[in-house]
Amino acid sequence: MTGISPAFPSQSAPQVRGVDRTNVSDDELIDLIYASLLGEASWQKFLDRLSEGLPDGASTLFFHDPHKNAGGISLSTGFSDQALAAYGSHYASVNPMMKGATTRPLGLGVLAEQMYARDRLVKSEYYSDFMRANGLESAVGVTIYRENGCSFLLSTLTSSADLENNRLAADRLTRLAPHLQRAFRHYRAGPFQKAVTEIGGSLFDAIDVGLVIVGSGMQVKTASATGERMLADGAAIGTSPLGQLTLRSSEAMSLLRTMLETGFEGRTVQSRSIGPFKLTFILVQKDRVSTYFEGPTAIVLVEPPHAGSRAVDFEHLARAYNLTAAEMRAMTGIVLGRSIDEIAADAGLSRETIRTQLKNVYAKTGATRQADLVRLATRGILPARQ
Template sequence: MDSEELVDLIYAALLGERTWEDFLKALSEQLPDGVATLFYHDSEKSRGSWDLVYGADASALRDGGYYASINPWMKRAATRQVGVGVISDQMLPVNELKRTEFYTDFVYGRFRTRAAVGLTIVREEGKSFLLSVLTSREDPDENARAAELLTQLAPHLRRAFHYFRAGPKHRQIAEIAGSLFDSADVGVFVVGEGGRLKSASASAERMLAEGRCARLNPLGRLRLCDAEAAQVLQRMLDRTEEDAPRAFTRVINGTKATLVRVMKDRFAAYFEGPTVVLFLEPVLRPRALELEDFVKSHKLSSAEARALVGLLEGKNAAAIAAEASLSRETVRTQIKSLYAKLGAAGRIDVIRQVAQLDLRRATK
């Protein structure tokens, strides 16, 4: 297969007509016993991940994070020219490579390969996105021809990378979520790797201007005004963080902040990086007398009133249950009963109804 056919596969995968597995398969077949991989490495943290691999069993990537951290090729890869294919001998002499744990236990021990050709597709702030093909062939002249093939593919892979990074999907997430929540004054932010703000709803833009819960630094990076929430966001956006939480909620300066890590397929995750959607929702605290009137007018029980207050304070069922020394199931039942009496589809509907207390007071 020549370079033109591989380029066609890149764009076909980009448009969804073929899969990225098809591209990696075709590329791996260009070298004897080829194992093609798209992977990531952070030179500042000496951490990385083998995101996409073709030509090897998944079990071969066991402890892949460890071997990424000791990969001796990465020292040179962190400074080599972007977009130019190289052979492994240029990264580290073969006699030195063969004395490393990385070679004996990983490159040869798991894949029965002896050399590689590689390419840095993109480098951003010390983070490299790379394409590599491991091979059993050690002939540097033959492998140099394969490295030249990677050089020819480089601009097309770079376009694919930027297409995913700058694609319209992030704006669509914010627009759709914003249309659902703007009536309740919920701000929706789509945050990418490194804290880059990809898009924000109208309410989110207003909240940024206020700066009580979130701000943008001069580089356009989102910063939360709470140390714990900021740390969780950083973990969610770290592609090497295997145990990052899927969701997190915290009240910041009277506003409920909810972080949700977007789940993606492996290929989107590699090209786009992690994405987190942040919801900022003002916590309503109506005056006690008005809330008492609301409870009486809707004939809420004391349990339902307790659940109502908890929801307005941004708490979930588990937190309400813990404060009341009740089981989570009991509180969930009380919340369902509350929804039924108010004719509410969920917590947002409850907040909207209680918000009318302030609206009526303002019009009197």
């Protein structure tokens, strides 16, 4: 099997005799996976219970991009915020197990020793400065999903280097993998089944602005009526035979691809021109779990030359009114016709948090109700540029 050693190397770390210290069963963990999909439980609870199967278990849902030699932890148990930040900023790039993890078969639970020989692991910076610094000796993991070369993984690190006990934990990950893969498919298909009118498609159709929702790999998920017409027309945007969005500008295409990369940290609202058309890319802001399972999502607004002052200039709005990214997310949601509850659910925040952000938007813009924000966005009524 590619990237997996056929036998265990000799152990150089002291053997801590591990035992399964919990009576958590596969059935309970599987139930937690599906309960999390339905909102009846949390992925945090799933990780907490999974971690209990190994001594000092620390479980993570994380991703790794071998092309950038970078990655990050989306959700975890057993790690401090400082450790999570350190992994994303540095240790993901020096984790010697990632080379094997990005090529191993999907759904196969394995030991750290199968990914990287133990005698070499203990000499690595990752082991010395990250694993040992957090009281850890070994790990088990499984690659759940791959997309555009990026791997999405589940791992439990442990203070025990006991092969027998860790092998049992790796086998459990193999059994859980099909259910986790179904979770990916559910998340990545589900959010786009709603009619585009539910996110304000009719508003943009009324001002002749196309709205297209794009997912990972530039895949077109849905579009408003005007967006569909623009895709078919092909003057500024189109679709490939595989259903991917194409733009009549290599620079704009490159920008949108970059915004749709896992872990993107740049500006979430950006605009580009393609001939007489103006395109605005809005990266949908989500909580970490939704981003992990659903992948990145962007709204593409296409304004034809005759749209004029009726078109929505989100980038200008953000600059003109000094709106933060969180405030811009709340305002964008309102302009797109979403309710406060929907915006809160997508962002993984409370309803009151979104209400507070909207109050800040009202204060900065002088608007007094949601309808004012829609008119502000669609009519281009802005203060003079400084």
